[in-house]
Amino acid sequence: MPGSSPFHAIADPTRRRILDALLAGPLRAGELAQRFPRISRPAVSKHLRVLRSSHLVFTEQRGREVWYRIDPAPLAEVEKWVQQYRAFWEEKLQALKKAAEES
Amino acid sequence: MPGSSPFHAIADPTRRRILDALLAGPLRAGELAQRFPRISRPAVSKHLRVLRSSHLVFTEQRGREVWYRIDPAPLAEVEKWVQQYRAFWEEKLQALKKAAEES
């Protein structure tokens, strides 16, 4: 539990939507949960725990409220990995272009 | 099963290593499995099925051999999503830089 992979953290679509919501700015736990009417608050709370454990979000306690905000730093690892494949797919696009020009 | 998310497909470290291996060029199923001595061939076969179902790899049958190669196209979705957060973390780096200069 202490420090799971960002690849695992972003695998779940609900967790990605949570991060997307936080992109606009910090939110309280409850407010965040309200944005997912189809699942319960504890379910969201668990997703937040996963995001915390992978350091994709961090919290600031203000009285009884807990504010969540993004820390996108761990996504750099994901980006780096995906970028390895960029050259590959750009090659393919090049090949397609060439083929189109030759037809 | 027909068409699972690339986010899910790359969540597993073994599947990422399979893709990494294929980056150097196409490989046969068995040859691929040999690179993972700690897990059985059927386990690798199952990972390959997941990768196939998310269209990250495709196969070419040649006699009794099955050659696997990468199709990185679905990773574009991942890249696109991660890039949204780029601006965010670059801002943070900027802020750090600024703070360093002012100290």
Add this chain to the structure above:
DNA sequence: TATATTAGTAACCAATAGGTTACATATCGG
């Protein structure tokens, strides 16, 4: 101080994931 409000946790459950061994299927080579 009593009561709402906010957030997390405990205990539980069904479904999925990732692994295993045993088996089926198809092709190659002698």
Add this chain to the structure above:
DNA sequence: CCGATATGTAACCTATTGGTTACTAATATA
């Protein structure tokens, strides 16, 4: 044709995931 090789699948097991409801702890407020 027959044995060896290459690959995938079936059946099964355990751990993890994502969800639920019920409860606890802490802080704000009337």
